[in-house]
Amino acid sequence: xxxxSKLIAILFSTxxxxxAATTTIDEYRPTGEPIELNAGEKVxxxxxxxxxxxxxxxxxxxxxxxxxxxxxxxVLPEQVFIDAIYPWFEPRTAPKGLPRLxxxxxxxxIKAEVDKLDVRYLVWLDGSTETLDSGGSISCAIGPGGGGxxxxxxxxxxxxxxxxxxxxxxxxxxxRLRVDSEGTSYLIGAVAPIPFLTPVKSDACxxxxxxxxxFFTTQLANPQ
Amino acid sequence: MIMIxxxxxxxxxxLIILSGCSxxxxxxxxxxxxxxxxxxxxxxxxxxxxxxFATYVAKPNAKTMIDIGAAQVRLLRNAFAGLFSKLExxxxxxxxxxxxxxxxxxxxxxxxxxxxxxNYLNVFExxxxxxxxxxxxxxxxxDSWFMPAYGKTPDAFMASKGGAxxxxxxxxxxxAGAKLMLDFYRIPAVNNWVAxxxxxxxxxxxxxxxxxxxxxxxxxxxxxxxxx
Numbered sequence: 001x002x003x004x005s006k007l008i009a010i011l012f013s014t015x016x017x018x019x020a021a022t023t024t025i026d027e028y029r030p031t032g033e034p035i036e037l038n039a040g041e042k043v044x045x046x047x048x049x050x051x052x053x054x055x056x057x058x059x060x061x062x063x064x065x066x067x068x069x070x071x072x073x074x075v076l077p078e079q080v081f082i083d084a085i086y087p088w089f090e091p092r093t094a095p096k097g098l099p100r101l102x103x104x105x106x107x108x109x110i111k112a113e114v115d116k117l118d119v120r121y122l123v124w125l126d127g128s129t130e131t132l133d134s135g136g137s138i139s140c141a142i143g144p145g146g147g148g149x150x151x152x153x154x155x156x157x158x159x160x161x162x163x164x165x166x167x168x169x170x171x172x173x174x175x176r177l178r179v180d181s182e183g184t185s186y187l188i189g190a191v192a193p194i195p196f197l198t199p200v201k202s203d204a205c206x207x208x209x210x211x212x213x214x215f216f217t218t219q220l221a222n223p224q
Numbered sequence: 225m226i227m228i229x230x231x232x233x234x235x236x237x238x239l240i241i242l243s244g245c246s247x248x249x250x251x252x253x254x255x256x257x258x259x260x261x262x263x264x265x266x267x268x269x270x271x272x273x274x275x276x277f278a279t280y281v282a283k284p285n286a287k288t289m290i291d292i293g294a295a296q297v298r299l300l301r302n303a304f305a306g307l308f309s310k311l312e313x314x315x316x317x318x319x320x321x322x323x324x325x326x327x328x329x330x331x332x333x334x335x336x337x338x339x340x341x342x343n344y345l346n347v348f349e350x351x352x353x354x355x356x357x358x359x360x361x362x363x364x365x366x367d368s369w370f371m372p373a374y375g376k377t378p379d380a381f382m383a384s385k386g387g388a389x390x391x392x393x394x395x396x397x398x399x400a401g402a403k404l405m406l407d408f409y410r411i412p413a414v415n416n417w418v419a420x421x422x423x424x425x426x427x428x429x430x431x432x433x434x435x436x437x438x439x440x441x442x443x444x445x446x447x448x449x450x451x452x
Binding site (some may be wrong): 049054055059083084085086087088089090092109110113200201 | 257258259260262263275329345346347376378383395398399401402403405406
């Protein structure tokens with residue numbers, strides 16, 4: 001009896017271990033200079049939505065913003081910023097590079113609105129979560145005597161997101177971060193469907209959010 | 225008796241589930257749009273929102289209906305306020321009272337919708353194709369401008385089709401505002417009209433200040449004589 005319990009426990013932990021996502025973060029910064037974020041200054045996290053086949057979803061932007069929010073960092077909600085600067089940060093008009101941002105900030109009314117909102121840094125997030133591969137099959141049936149699901153299914157998910165930090169005062173790029181998170185989820189049909197889901201997107205969000213937070217706060221803690 | 229009740233209950237449950245899987249969507253846009261951040265030119269315009277435009281209900285396919293009339297009027301009222309300093313909104317050409325204004329008559333050419341089952345992408349898409357007839361107050365055509373707008377939104381898992389199409393439509397309308405602000409004064413015919421209007425207003429100012437000059441000049445002459 002004890003041996004079978006141990007076996008089940010080992011099997012269960014093996015399956016659960018398979019549900020962990022593998023996350024890699026690459027960081028690039030042009031200089032080692034600290035990022036200044038004075039009291040009252042805010043950061044806004046914006047999603048790129050100009051690609052044709054995917055959309056950087058608002059849920060992910062909100063998740064990263066929530067992760068970054070802390071005692072040192074004030075994060076302005078994306079929609080508040082976009083509405084205040086309407087229509088200059090819509091998918092059609094949002095600056096894709098620094099030269100366009102510089103031209104936008106030359107407009108006195110836009111500059112005044114950005115200053116009014118106390119936004120110092122823009123964090124552009126671009127990416128998506130996609131299902132790469134799936135296999136197995138599961139079928140469910142229901143009848144007068146009851147029902148149930150039988151089979152096994154698995155699918156791989158990959159989250160790739162890039163964050164670019166722009167300084168709205170100096171109109172320069174302060175750094176880039178890229179997160180790749182990959183994992184496999186399983187669904188076992190043993191009368192009731194039992195899911196073992198790998199939180200790929202959630203892992204990408206927490207990794208990116210924490211890294212971005214460190215991007216600002218670490219430098220504040222160790223000024224050169 | 226209990227058996228009949230159970231059957232009815234099961235039928236209701238199945239109907240509820242099936243209605244959740246329904247692919248038809250009827251959407252009415254009731255949202256507000258943000259004020260545009262732009263300095264308008266010192267020019268006049270009259271925007272004619274014909275009843276067919278103000279109450280426009282798009283039927284891009286047999287299963288989708290989008291009531292965009294009121295929302296597009298709200299959006300264009302707001303967007304044109306960022307382009308012209310003097311604006312008049314009327315519902316027919318006969319109601320125009322402004323002089324020397326550009327008359328703008330918007331109309332919807334077509335609305336298209338694409339869902340994940342159509343495009344095999346994980347997004348809902350909406351295209352709104354506008355046409356702006358631009359004329360002088362006298363009815364002389366300046367241009368007829370085709371203005372397409374596009375909006376897309378991710379396929380929210382378990383969210384309704386109607387909700388996703390509504391969000392994509394709002395994004396498309398906001399895109400129409402962005403397109404208008406970005407490109408309206410880049411239309412060559414509009415650019416020419418603006419140059420003509422600015423020249424005309426400068427000439428008007430010069431002629432209105434000329435009699436004043438001629439009135440003051442004798443006084444100046446008198447004072448000059450007096451000083452002598």
